[in-house]
Amino acid sequence: GAVVSQHPSRVICKSGTSVKIECRSLDFQATTMFWYRQFPKKSLMLMATSNEGSKATYEQGVEKDKFLINHASLTLSTLTVTSAHPEDSSFYICSARDGTGRSEQYFGPGTRLTVT
Amino acid sequence: EDQVTQSPEALRLQEGESSSLNCSYTVSGLRGLFWYRQDPGKGPEFLFTLYSAGEEKEKERLKATLTKKESFLHITAPKPEDSATYLCAVQEYGGSQGNLIFGKGTKLSVKP
Numbered sequence: 001g002a003v004v005s006q007h008p009s010r011v012i013c014k015s016g017t018s019v020k021i022e023c024r025s026l027d028f029q030a031t032t033m034f035w036y037r038q039f040p041k042k043s044l045m046l047m048a049t050s051n052e053g054s055k056a057t058y059e060q061g062v063e064k065d066k067f068l069i070n071h072a073s074l075t076l077s078t079l080t081v082t083s084a085h086p087e088d089s090s091f092y093i094c095s096a097r098d099g100t101g102r103s104e105q106y107f108g109p110g111t112r113l114t115v116t
Numbered sequence: 117e118d119q120v121t122q123s124p125e126a127l128r129l130q131e132g133e134s135s136s137l138n139c140s141y142t143v144s145g146l147r148g149l150f151w152y153r154q155d156p157g158k159g160p161e162f163l164f165t166l167y168s169a170g171e172e173k174e175k176e177r178l179k180a181t182l183t184k185k186e187s188f189l190h191i192t193a194p195k196p197e198d199s200a201t202y203l204c205a206v207q208e209y210g211g212s213q214g215n216l217i218f219g220k221g222t223k224l225s226v227k228p
């Protein structure tokens with residue numbers, strides 16, 4: 001149980017283009033989903049928190065117009081990196097938490113984004 | 117100042133050589149402490165949640181313990197397949213929507 005998938009696992013795009021990453025909870029309903037970014041040898045950095053049907057809450061320093069988050073259903077959240085630049089290259093990971101009151105977050109396998 | 121500090125950064129063990137990883141935290145009110153395992157190029161895999169000092173949880177060769185200031189992840193007779201980065205995260209009362217605060221992890225290598 002508690003399986004979270006991400007698609008794509010790897011993506012290479014050109015500067016200036018937009019990329020969409022999907023995060024799905026496969027066997028539970030995720031009332032809350034989180035998007036993280038991970039740099040080599042660094043902690044996971046929370047980018048934003050999204051609740052189904054409402055606007056995402058972004059962490060300080062994260063541009064909401066650049067990183068568009070949509071949580072349209074209880075099993076799907078998307079992160080769109082708009083007008084990508086090479087410095088956006090990173091490992092993006094989503095996590096999901098169900099609505100039972102439990103605190104655990106279950107993570108997806110991550111998406112490696114490379115912007116050329 | 118980091119709220120979650122893990123040590124050591126890296127640990128090399130021989131197969132069968134037991135050891136412990138440390139996670140110290142400084143949040144004001146701990147709601148929960150979480151241990152995850154992360155393999156290269158993968159997302160973190162949930163291992164344990166600990167809620168109160170004195171609590172212990174076990175899974176195969178791993179045992180997690182919690183005090184008011186730190187948590188230990190004990191690895192008994194590790195095998196090469198236990199090689200991974202182990203992440204500790206805390207959730208504090210009053211934190212925005214239950215966000216997790218992660219440490220930088222301990223990279224464990226177990227040699228046969």
